Amino acid sequence: MSNTKDMDVKKEESMVLQKNMLANLFSELSNAKESGKKVVYTFVPGNLSELIHAFDMLPVYPEINALQSGMRKKSRDFIREAEKVGHSEDVCTYVKCDVGMMMKGNIGPTGEKLPEPDLLLLSYTGCFTFMKWFENLERLYPGVPVAMLHTPYQEAGKITPEMTEYMVKQFKTEIIPKMEKVSGKKLDDDKLKQILNNSLQAEDLIQKIFESTRNVPTPIDAYFAGVYYIGPINAGFRGTSEAINYYQTLYDEVMDRVDKGLGPVTPIGEMEEERFRLVVEGPPNWTSFREFWSLFYEKGAVTVASTYTKVGGVYDYGFRHDPEHPFETLSEYCMNCYTNLNLPQRVDLIRKCITEYQADGFLTNSIKSCNSFSAGQLLMMRNLEDELGVPVGFIESDLVDPRYFSYSNIKNRLDSFFQMLDQRKMILA
């Protein structure tokens, strides 16, 4: 285990803001029945936050509940619960964690019971498991309407007019009518426009925050801290003025660090010497998140870009929600999420990050139960290594199943990876 002594880290204003935003959301959720607000269960990649706000509904994200359960060390029991009713050991542990949580009373991350859904909004992208997940949820909540939005995959590395047309038609014939029916409200075009306008402002800001890693030292860690930064934009706040406020505050803090030449803040302490700059592919492990982070911190390794922070939207190539074309822009947003990109596109994006953010190495955290990310990663690594001559590292873990986080294996592999990076630095020096 890490022998790093924990230090008190001063909470930045943005952290407090985020905490309050989430606390308010969960409190609204626990009062949903009294307030009459309708509750939508939905997913992060390809989420339709803007529409949920336009209809004054409240979102619940099963994936976020699962990751929170992982961080709070509750996932092991939930997963076991799901396995008891026949779920295989090998499938996505997010699904099992969520199913197990529901079987155990659906108590959310704040300890309060989550309200039952009024609508299952299956707008998923980049992973088949989401579809299966909702088939399970549908059986757990019989009679709750399901609105399904099928996002075509960017198989040819582009979005064709036919793909957009398919999605727009689904909005018009499936998604909007069901949301109108459940909420009892007609879609207000002006309101949606305003929300989309808010989205694009938050998107501009978050992209600028992630681009701050161009600086040496980088003021942020784009993987470990990055997962916190994407919280509001992915977890239901995209499209709100609160999100703009949060990202503006965070951006100011980051710029302040740049001005002062400071490295990232971590839960273990401030990163003093930046020794290795990494780009990381794949989701993190949540059950031992802090130990995982400390393995990097202790070696002065910092992440300048990560693909995981792009699952809820890729803003690197300039995509922003366009208030003038609401359905087209929502479609494009869904199709642009990271795991909806084909493998060559994923490699291009990583290549861009490695070169633009001057990374010393590329690391893959391969998640045992997530085929969407993991299948093909070895070829991606090989390709980037050959093409850029950048050292590549490979570790394996799982999202929320603690049985698959082996601290010593990961540490050994990381140590050799960092040694390799050290040697390369010496050769290049």
Added chain:
Amino acid sequence: MKKLHETIEKAADLAFDMHFTAAKEWKSAQPDRVLIGHLPIYFPKEIIHAVNGLAVSIFGTGDRMQIIKGDAYYQSYICHLPRGVIELALNDNLDGFDGFIFPSICDVIRNLSGMFKMLEKGKFVKYMDFPQNFRSEVGGNFYRSEMEHVLSEIKKINGVSLNIERLNEAIVLFNKNRRLINEIYDIRQETPWKLTISDFYQIIRGGMVVPVQQHNEMLEIVCEELQHNIGEPMDKIKVVVSGAFCEQPPVGLLKTIEAAGCYVIDDDFTLGARWLEADVEENTSDPIGALVDAYLKHSTFSSAVYDVGNPKGERLVALARKRKADGIVFAAPSFCDPAMLDRPLMQMVCEREGLRYIDFQYHENIGQFKVIKEQVGAFSDSIKLWDDTLVA
């Protein structure tokens, strides 16, 4: 009998020819012919047939090839099928194929399409996104555009445009193909001892790598031969196998199931060949529209399709009842997410409906069947001991 044996032998050779010799010979007979490989489950082969092409089903390497290179491309926790497919691609077994189609079924197949792109295999690689929306003006239009995309790729290769007449001809041939296959399933439902499941499996799989006319001829021989009173009924239960729709169980496993006391009277092994549960409309002025319509209205149930409104568990039980099966064998490839994620829901329905089942996992090159044999044997015995309605 002789004809039947010859057909089975021929089909087995075709099914497991990892060089796809017959398909390549077919292609080389004419310069504008194209060879398109497609992965499981379903692909509308009619459209390829109509533009001078042959759509060959690629099921991986099974237990017929040692995987050396393929393993280096996949983590241990990913199913076996893509390793074999990559091995075939890297070993040049797929040379001569003009294009590859990866039907949307799971993230592994989806990402494999990207790997083929990165490895620059074929003149085109297409991940074919089958619609999850079943309205004709929504999902139907999208599906049409997906098929048109494939056709445009083929035209770039051989210059052949789609012609309505030829597509209508193809539809007739494939309708006949499905009818013949279904006829054999029907015969086997009543008299499964006439043709073992392993032989039947090879007859279907072997036909999926040659022109449909050739397959139809084989199937006609089989149907004819099955009219005779062949084989001896045995004391076995009847089962439906579910979950083996992509990575295929090795023939040894099928033999094991039968040897352990089960007649497999329905299954999802080569599901693509029977995907459509009704004929595609013949001789229309819009045969692509007919294929779209058939997909939207007559698709079978599958892990690849979102099932709200028509749940697969219920459909599986209905199939078992129709076939008068005694139980279900859930056999899924290890690490196959779609099959595994479906299993608890389907089993729940079986329990509710009082239909017995067992489950196990396999991989396509599994060599030891002892444990499975014992498990299936115990299942079969338990049904035989407690149920009166037996096959013989």
